[in-house]
Amino acid sequence: MMRVLVGVLGFLFGVIAGVALLLGNPLAYFRGLPPLPPDLAPAKSYRWDDYRGMRGGVADLLGIAGRDAGVALMDPALQRVRAGIVVLPAGEGTPAALALKVSAIAEENSLWRAELGTHDYWSITWPGEGGVFANAYSNQWTLARDSFFALVLGNDSLAAAYPVTAPPPAAGVAAVTGATGRYAGFTGEIRETLYPAKDGRGVDWAVSIKVNPPPVAPR
């Protein structure tokens, strides 16, 4: 009996140590993109509670989450997608904007490369001003790592904010493209930050977008 107990405990500690080593992958520290200057791209906070589809947490990214019948999209092709309408607040020189955000689990995710995220697609329009599209890859690896250590160590080691935008795993870039109005032809960058809720209910997000006008061609 003692031998079995020691064997089970050894295996359990081995699994915990293995997961800790996996999550501690140093690649995760080098994957994020630097933040945008707040004076040029002020962060707009929003709640993404009003969504349809998957919850978008780590369990969904690992494929072990159950479906929430109240919000899930039942179409087979949309089971790993989250979509919703978001209102970005006014402030810091910009009016409120209406936006659509669609996230789809990235098929390029890899547990060995510390990549566990979604491809996020935005369409944003400011009334009377114009609209932009944006796409980015949001890597939730560091949030998964800190959540694991918080669970194992029994402390509150979650950071207040997680900058999640990282270069897409496959070829491609996180980028902004002007669509309509005065932003037509603009290009730019996007960053997203995730604020984990300490009480376990929902999360808050913030998005920063910096756009540049198209270069002027000399005559």
Place this chain on the structure above:
Amino acid sequence: MKRLFFITFLAGILAVALAATFWPLPRHLRFHALTTVPPDGGRQEEFVIHWPEDRIARPDEARDGGPLAVLGAAVLEDSAGRRVSAELFRLRDAGDNVVGVAGRLAGTGGAIADRGRSATSWLLVIPGRGALFLGQNDAFDTTVRQGTGPAGPVALAPPQAATFWNDRPRVRVTAMAPRPAAGGVATSGRVLRGTSEFAGLGGSFTETWDLQEVNADGSTRGRILLSTLTLAGT
């Protein structure tokens, strides 16, 4: 005992390594792309949205707004009357398979569009294939309006009311362009950019609304047709 603990400890680490290697991370169900190649080049692909059934309602959205109210839409209007509306749909391929999610953002006024017209941004996300970003000037104001229903404020979309149609079964939404776009099509609809499988593609598109049925309560059924023509490096 120490040896047993050490061996099982290593077995635990090995189990994690094996799980990390062979864990079946989620993948999207993917349908074959139903594309055609026109004689003068490019790739033509049609996407279809049926209204009202392909509208993606918000969770707990009330369905008692009357027959003309649309689900899954939002309207934002500033004090100058410049309006933006957002709509979410399931996106189908030409074979009527639901392949993705489509978002339509239409805006009026200011720098966006001339008086009485709107400009629209279509976001087409096909999981596993990527996304297409489309932009166009509309031939008329296509924004969803805020109205009042029996149970409070409701969103009203022009094509979902029978009065919009006036005996015409089909409406081209995309405004004509003064100059032909890629492929010689005179449309203001532009494929601005794509990601993943659509990366590096540009081109043109047109949006058409087809009326299929007028209901006795004044509401309609129909379909939105997005015909895209994409070319590499445009």
